[in-house]
Amino acid sequence: MSVVPQTAAVPASPRRRPPRAAQIDPAESRANVRHAGAVMVVAFVLMALFNSSGLASYARDLPAGWLADALVAGADRWHGLMVALGPAEVRPAFTEALEWIRARRW
Amino acid sequence: MLFPTLDFALFFVAVFGVAWALRAHMPAHKILLLAASYFFYGYWDWRFLALLAGSSAINYAAGHWISRTTAPRPRRRIVTAAVIVNLAILGFFKYYDFFIDSMADFLLAFGLQRDLPMFEVILPIGISFFTFQGISYVVDIHRGHVKPVASPIDLFLFISFFPQLVAGPIVRAADFLPQLAEPPRLDRTAAVYGFILILAGMLKKTVVAHYIAVDLVDPVFEDPAAAASTDLVAAHYAYAIQVYCDFSGYSDIAIGTAALLGYRFRKNFDRPFAATSMQQLWQRWHISLSTWLRDYLYRALRGARRETGWRMHRNVFLTMLLGGFWHGANWTFLIWGSILGAALVVERVVKGRYRAWRGQGAGAGWYWALLGWFVTFHTFTLAAVFFRAPELDVATAFFARLFAFEGGVSLFTPFLFALLAGSVAVQFLPGDLFERTAVRLRRAPALVLGLLFGGALVLIEFLGPEGVAPFVYFQF
Numbered sequence: 001m002s003v004v005p006q007t008a009a010v011p012a013s014p015r016r017r018p019p020r021a022a023q024i025d026p027a028e029s030r031a032n033v034r035h036a037g038a039v040m041v042v043a044f045v046l047m048a049l050f051n052s053s054g055l056a057s058y059a060r061d062l063p064a065g066w067l068a069d070a071l072v073a074g075a076d077r078w079h080g081l082m083v084a085l086g087p088a089e090v091r092p093a094f095t096e097a098l099e100w101i102r103a104r105r106w
Numbered sequence: 107m108l109f110p111t112l113d114f115a116l117f118f119v120a121v122f123g124v125a126w127a128l129r130a131h132m133p134a135h136k137i138l139l140l141a142a143s144y145f146f147y148g149y150w151d152w153r154f155l156a157l158l159a160g161s162s163a164i165n166y167a168a169g170h171w172i173s174r175t176t177a178p179r180p181r182r183r184i185v186t187a188a189v190i191v192n193l194a195i196l197g198f199f200k201y202y203d204f205f206i207d208s209m210a211d212f213l214l215a216f217g218l219q220r221d222l223p224m225f226e227v228i229l230p231i232g233i234s235f236f237t238f239q240g241i242s243y244v245v246d247i248h249r250g251h252v253k254p255v256a257s258p259i260d261l262f263l264f265i266s267f268f269p270q271l272v273a274g275p276i277v278r279a280a281d282f283l284p285q286l287a288e289p290p291r292l293d294r295t296a297a298v299y300g301f302i303l304i305l306a307g308m309l310k311k312t313v314v315a316h317y318i319a320v321d322l323v324d325p326v327f328e329d330p331a332a333a334a335s336t337d338l339v340a341a342h343y344a345y346a347i348q349v350y351c352d353f354s355g356y357s358d359i360a361i362g363t364a365a366l367l368g369y370r371f372r373k374n375f376d377r378p379f380a381a382t383s384m385q386q387l388w389q390r391w392h393i394s395l396s397t398w399l400r401d402y403l404y405r406a407l408r409g410a411r412r413e414t415g416w417r418m419h420r421n422v423f424l425t426m427l428l429g430g431f432w433h434g435a436n437w438t439f440l441i442w443g444s445i446l447g448a449a450l451v452v453e454r455v456v457k458g459r460y461r462a463w464r465g466q467g468a469g470a471g472w473y474w475a476l477l478g479w480f481v482t483f484h485t486f487t488l489a490a491v492f493f494r495a496p497e498l499d500v501a502t503a504f505f506a507r508l509f510a511f512e513g514g515v516s517l518f519t520p521f522l523f524a525l526l527a528g529s530v531a532v533q534f535l536p537g538d539l540f541e542r543t544a545v546r547l548r549r550a551p552a553l554v555l556g557l558l559f560g561g562a563l564v565l566i567e568f569l570g571p572e573g574v575a576p577f578v579y580f581q582f
Contacts, residue, residue, distance in 0.1 A: 029291035042556020094568040
């Protein structure tokens with residue numbers, strides 16, 4: 001904790017923060033929000049494609065109910081499709097490679 | 107609700123969409139963020155929502171009371187009372203059981219066996235952080251640094267805003283409240299910076315901190331007497347790096363999510379393992395707590411006037427000691443705080459004497475910086491053994507075995523070496539690397555950024571385990 005009152009010059013990085021909100025045009029801000037939203041949508045699609053097993057296990061952990069049943073069925077179908085098409089096979093291959101690296105000894 | 111989970115991702119996307127849809131209607135926007143923050147907190151345990159609201163209400167009332175009182179002495183009394191109430195709430199949840207246990211032991215030592223009321227108090231998550239923000243708000247009003255907010259919604263949101271609610275960074279009223287005065291606007295660079303921070307935080311928490319913990323630190327601290335010396339050496343470095351990755355990872359995600367909502371937080375970690383002195387380390391490690399302790403605890407100990415000499419050293423040491431005690435009512439935390447406090451004092455005394463002897467410019471060469479880095483890094487990592495050890499016996503067993511130099515290597519692998527060395531090496535990269543990367547990527551189309559962000563998230567998800575452990579600082 002920097003409790004010592006008199007400090008020497010510290011070569012820490014500049015505490016630069018994003019520009020103040022007032023400096024940004026409202027129309028530009030709206031465009032930026034749409035842009036950020038689109039980035040998130042693309043990221044979600046990629047996660048759904050390559051991590052369908054994670055989606056399926058997430059759905060199975062939901063509290064029981066008709067909605068959870070429907071989500072589990074949908075997530076399982078999606079995962080089956082991803083296995084058939086290939087993206088779901090990437091994770092096991094990746095995990096296997098990682099486990100091999102973790103198991104190396106000196 | 108933990109940050110690196112699908113629960114949080116769905117929650118955040120929903121809040122992001124609705125909050126920006128309401129941005130032109132500030133009261134509704136703030137109420138939405140407040141409701142989302144209370145939902146976020148209640149998702150862990152809804153029973154403590156009343157505590158969060160009560161703490162906010164006390165500080166709101168105290169702030170107004172202070173501002174309406176003009177005479178210095180009554181103002182001081184009000185702010186003192188508000189701080190005491192805040193600390194009493196924190197103290198009850200953090201130290202009640204420890205106090206009752208100690209009292210029972212003390213009475214038993216004098217042959218007085220008593221059945222004292224034990225509650226097995228559950229520590230509400232984030233209580234330290236929202237209490238510290240409440241204290242800073244009333245003290246800053248007393249000092250004239252901020253004006254009390256007119257709307258209770260502003261104060262309730264300041265204290266409970268979900269990105270920083272459960273483990274900081276500790277946000278100051280002077281930084282946050284002005285941002286509630288006008289509709290938020292999203293800067294492209296800030297948004298990209300937010301995405302980069304979220305990725306960095308996820309990588310640190312779910313990959314680096316996870317494997318360091320499960321493959322080395324946890325098994326070594328489970329039984330240090332049975333561990334090989336090389337594993338102990340590696341584990342003492344590893345724990346400091348684990349805590350850094352865990353906690354700075356949380357802070358990164360918090361700052362990143364706030365940035366995507368149009369709110370700006372200060373940095374909470376700034377490459378602390380590149381520090382070349384203890385003083386510099388604390389200017390880079392958990393910056394929001396370090397500055398909080400400086401402004402509210404050290405200043406309270408020091409009083410109004412500036413000081414030098416042993417009084418200053420005593421107050422620096424006491425601040426660190428109390429900082430250690432804040433982490434928990436355990437001898438290990440007190441020793442940890444004492445070591446770091448003593449290191450700050452010794453460093454200052456030695457540097458002062460050396461400069462008095464050799465002149466003000468002495469100690470400025472690269473070799474001094476290297477020596478300073480070595481001593482600082484090892485002081486911190488060795489002290490971290492006390493921070494991690496659940497009991498003093500475990501820490502003493504750790505050090506006894508560490509210097510026995512027996513047992514070869516059992517748990518420490520090339521993979522862990524790469525994680526540790528990489529974590530230290532990146533500390534020497536430029537401090538504004540993420541900001542500069544955000545500036546470079548700001549013109550990229552959403553599809554390209556989405557593929558980069560999503561691809562990196564997928565990679566982190568593949569590298570990490572299924573499920574995620576709670577963050578280390580949730581327990582404080």
